Amino acid sequence: MELVATGIVPMLEGESNHMQSAAIVSAAVAIVLAATTTTSLGAQSVTVGVVGPLTGDFAVVGISQVNGAKLKVAQLAKTDLGVNIHLVPEDDASKCDQSVNATTKLVEQERADAILGAGNSPCALAMVPITARDEVPQFTVGIGAAITQQGSKYVFRVAPSAAVQTQALANFAVGKLHLKKIAILYTNDEYGKSAGEAMRAALKAKGLEPSVFEAWTIGDKDFSGQLSKVKSSGADALFATGSVADAALIARQARQMGLTVRLLGDTGTANDTYIKLGGSAVEGAVVAFPFDPRSNEPAVRDFVRTYQATYGRLPNSWDAEMYDAVGMIHAAVKHTGKTDGKSIRDYIASLRRSSGYRGVMGDIYFDANGDAQFALNMARIKNGQFVDIGR
Amino acid sequence: MHDAIQVVVDAAAIGCVYSLIAIGFTMMLRASDLINFAQGEMVMLGAYIGFTIATLAPLPYPAIFLLTAAALFGVGLVMDRTIVRPILKRGSPVLNLIIATVGISVALRAIAIILWGGYPLRMPNARLFGPVHVAGVTLASESLLVIFFGVATMAALQWFFQRTISGIAWRAVAMDAETARLMGVSTDRTTALTFGIASALGGAAGVLLAPLYNISVGLGGIAIKSFAASAIGGFTLGGSMLGGIALGLLETLTTRYLSSAYKDVVSYGLLIVILLLFYRAKAPAGRSAAQRATRAVGMRAGIAFAPLSRYRNILFALALGAFVAVPHLVSGTYTLRIINEALIMAIAAIGLQVIIGYTGQLSLGHAAFMAIGAYTSVLLVRVGVPWPVTVLAAVLASAALSRIVAPILRLSGHYLAIGTLALGQIVVMLLINLSWITNGAYGISNIPAPRFGGLVIDTQARYFYLLVIVFIALYIALSRLLSSRFGRALVALRENELAAVCAGVDSLGYRTKAFVIGCACAGVAGAVYGPFVSLINPDAFTLDLSISFLIMVVLGGLGSLPGAVLGAIIVTLVPEYFRALGAWRLVLYGGAIISFMVLLPGGVLDLIRLPAFAFRSWRRLVASRNASAQSAVRDRADVGS
């Protein structure tokens, strides 16, 4: 018999094999503790590791990863007594050596059957040889192209890659919005560079050159230099890709400078944080929109409602992607009756367009590389809300 | 023209913020010789606390500003009482205090994530007035707000230092602590005041930044630049104010008129040039015997007296045996992997020990040299050079770079710290920007396992043996070197440069050699690190890693090779052990660092030294008791006669 007490709170953890408990000290945020007790005899037990930055500048990614996954685990614990999913989050502080250590630990000591992570692409990439060798399916939100090009059969990208999202964005911007002079600003890190360069390539395919292609460095707060270049280039649109906080700040500073260009955003900006931080500056922005929390799909509504009740905020796409990843793992165990990594992997690889996993992100299936194939819509921010405007 | 006004206003705003933080740095440095690594976290806390106050009560911005500064003043006092004072009271080396502030910083960042979540926040409307129109230019009210409060705060501070008794007493202590104490100024009170004010300034900067930017855990990163600003200002109060503004202008101008990608390279490069022009040590510094020891109990050069030297061979044989057995004793590759990582860190750490522990040069750029080693080796392997050869090349590359930049060793004390920090930042920025060779921010992946002819080091056990061999070879070489004339000269320089130089020790020459040797060790570590992780990227070699090395060296025991090894093991294992605790692990880790520094002034080695020390004092006590008993007997005999 196993007692699973699942505490769900904005921050996690203290977790052992038999009990998970989470306690949180919060000055302003109320403590939400939902404890459910499930007992079942002879249930199948699946261990899912999560590797992501729970500390450091990118903690928001790791926290979302864990929150999304945790929520699905808690829901499944209520609805399905036959499968017992045990979540083990590991912080990697977005340092790749730590991601590799964490992965080794999960595979070896926790006997993880699947791993979600890492949050950032180089770290996810560093994990690939291990998950491939030990045959543990790996689900990542990293957008870097290389992750799924290593020949590993065990890696799945549940997010739109840099190429996919920028292509969709470029199609929409050029085809529907008739934008011609698009300026690109990107962070000097792997994320920003992936997206920035992919956008440049996508524009090139349409015979366009970005009117500005400039970087900024993580930690920079003053973008007036880059923005004045955008201004003098006569750009009609600005694609700023990096952390959502920086993208929002750039929007604010652009408006302060009287720059009225249309803002374009990557999937990282398709969430409430962007609107909260950007305020009126991001009105009218068009962003790649992999997950719509206001969708009327029953599954999405259920997810969003529970998520909001638990964490006091709207879920973002990382939450949704990890939520679905856990759902897929669960589905694999249900269908195959097995909990080993290979069976899980084989099932997920067998998903097809017609038979995709129906999650909150839509119907998910993967190509031969392991890249999720889903239709990527665009959204426009109108009156502080995302409005789906199709493809 | 419009543009120019805007630029100046923007630059002045960010400059004011730099200035406030920089004054805090300068105060710490003047009052207790401390580089406060937690100053950035005061900025971060200021922003978060300001946010919380603003969300809880709809107060006007000036009230929020004052409340936040007051709250941070309190935080500073608590820090002083609970951490700083106990460390100072023990007469520990100032590096202990510096490392303790690193602990505070690590813990506070994690606590902020726990309390406020990792999501960036936006300050509720903090507008006092709308945008201002000057000469047809619209100036953002936020920037003007920052300038207004920044200037007001500095004016208040100026008044405090010039007009109040406490302020004047503070300046007296900063100028000459010894004399000030003789005149009856309480140094305790001064330090408390320093921490209070410096933290309040950090908090003020934070609450000023909050409406301008977003509030996030990374906000404290601005402190690095501010530290540079106070260095530019010569670590004086007035200089820090001007230095902040100057840096703000410099940065805004470089972004605007030069490449933004190379902005940091330019500003850090310029910083080094400025430091070298104005702040290099003119005459070697002497030290009176009354001055506080900069090293901990029992730290010896091992010149005339090498403890345990008789048993050295036996000890080595035992250690070797233990090493051979390790892979058979630990189960699974995970544990072995962590041990291996600790060994890699130890290789770099013993190098840094030579630089910091033996020579007393505070380097905050060690990770950069590890990066050079790693990239050199990996890039050469890629073009088909055999791995062992690339290790040599890596060592040479790191050594060569350190030799090229060695002129920065002309900087003294804290200027060297900021100079090496700038160097580390420059290297990281170059790794990112020279993408045609380094593959930029993506890093280089799929690094093959090391190969010696037919032998492939593809398991953790094999890696372990490889690392042990490399480590032991380096360790023996270093300890030989350090117990020779060379090491003695280094220690002499550290202890009293003036006296050493006048005994014929070439200060810059020896310090350069030590630096090059230390950095070469980092190069070795880099060469074995690449294949270990299988991927290297610039992110792996940031200031964080340099600071980790610093922690290893001080935590283990300053000036001791075994200490550096112990430090590397602890710094690798502790956070690893608590990994599953998420943010809490860093609270624990930070707390552990602080308590080590408070409780073990000589590093973890104290745990080994203290019993030996206790035994020796006990023997001495017994001996003196015997002696006094005998003399008592004699006295009685005298009386009797």
Add this chain to the structure above:
Amino acid sequence: MPLLEACRLTKRFGGLVAVNEVSLEIARGEIRGLIGPNGSGKSTLINTLSGVYRSDAGSIVLSSAEISGWPAHRIASAGIARTFQEIQLFADMTVLENAIVGGHRLGRAEEKQIRARAQAALAFVGIERWQDELARNLPYGHQRLLEIARALVAEPELLLLDEPAAGLNAAETEALMELIMRIHAQTTAVLLVEHNMRLVMNVCHIIAVLDYGRKIADGSPQEIQHDPAVIEAYLGTKSVERSAGAERH
């Protein structure tokens, strides 16, 4: 040819000319005295000769090599050893270790004998009993002796002593006088800066007098004692407070 010949040496600190065109010759094996009121530039001159400060003008020739502008360690290696007015020891090293560092200039070749040499130097000044004690734990007088021992290990040709008797009691000063004579007997030249007139007048062959950075007299102890400029400098109206300061020393 003199061992050391300083010619029109000048050292400025901002506007202050601490040493002003001072010329000084020291012959081999001679004990040279250098006196002057407080702040007259004696220590600055020693610092300039030993390379701790770089002179602003003038030349220093050590046995026919021009050494002005050389860094301090190079001058030390060339054979000029020194002590400091404010004691500069390796406080947390043992007494013996301190002395060993003093032999650094001997080079790697002498490494084998360095310990013996250091012990000999300690014995020479009479503190060999303390060799394993930390330098910071030595009594003050012994710390002064340790500085001298450290300077002697490398057998310098010229020893610069900056107020070696400062802070010593009468007996210790007496012993110091005797020590200087023994150093002299080893044919080491000595430049002695002192406020203790009895000591200076007794041991020095020739004495130079500085005032406000200028050399105002140079001659035998008898000549100096009767030199009106010297008397003026020490006792003259303008320097009453300064000589009072000297007494306090």
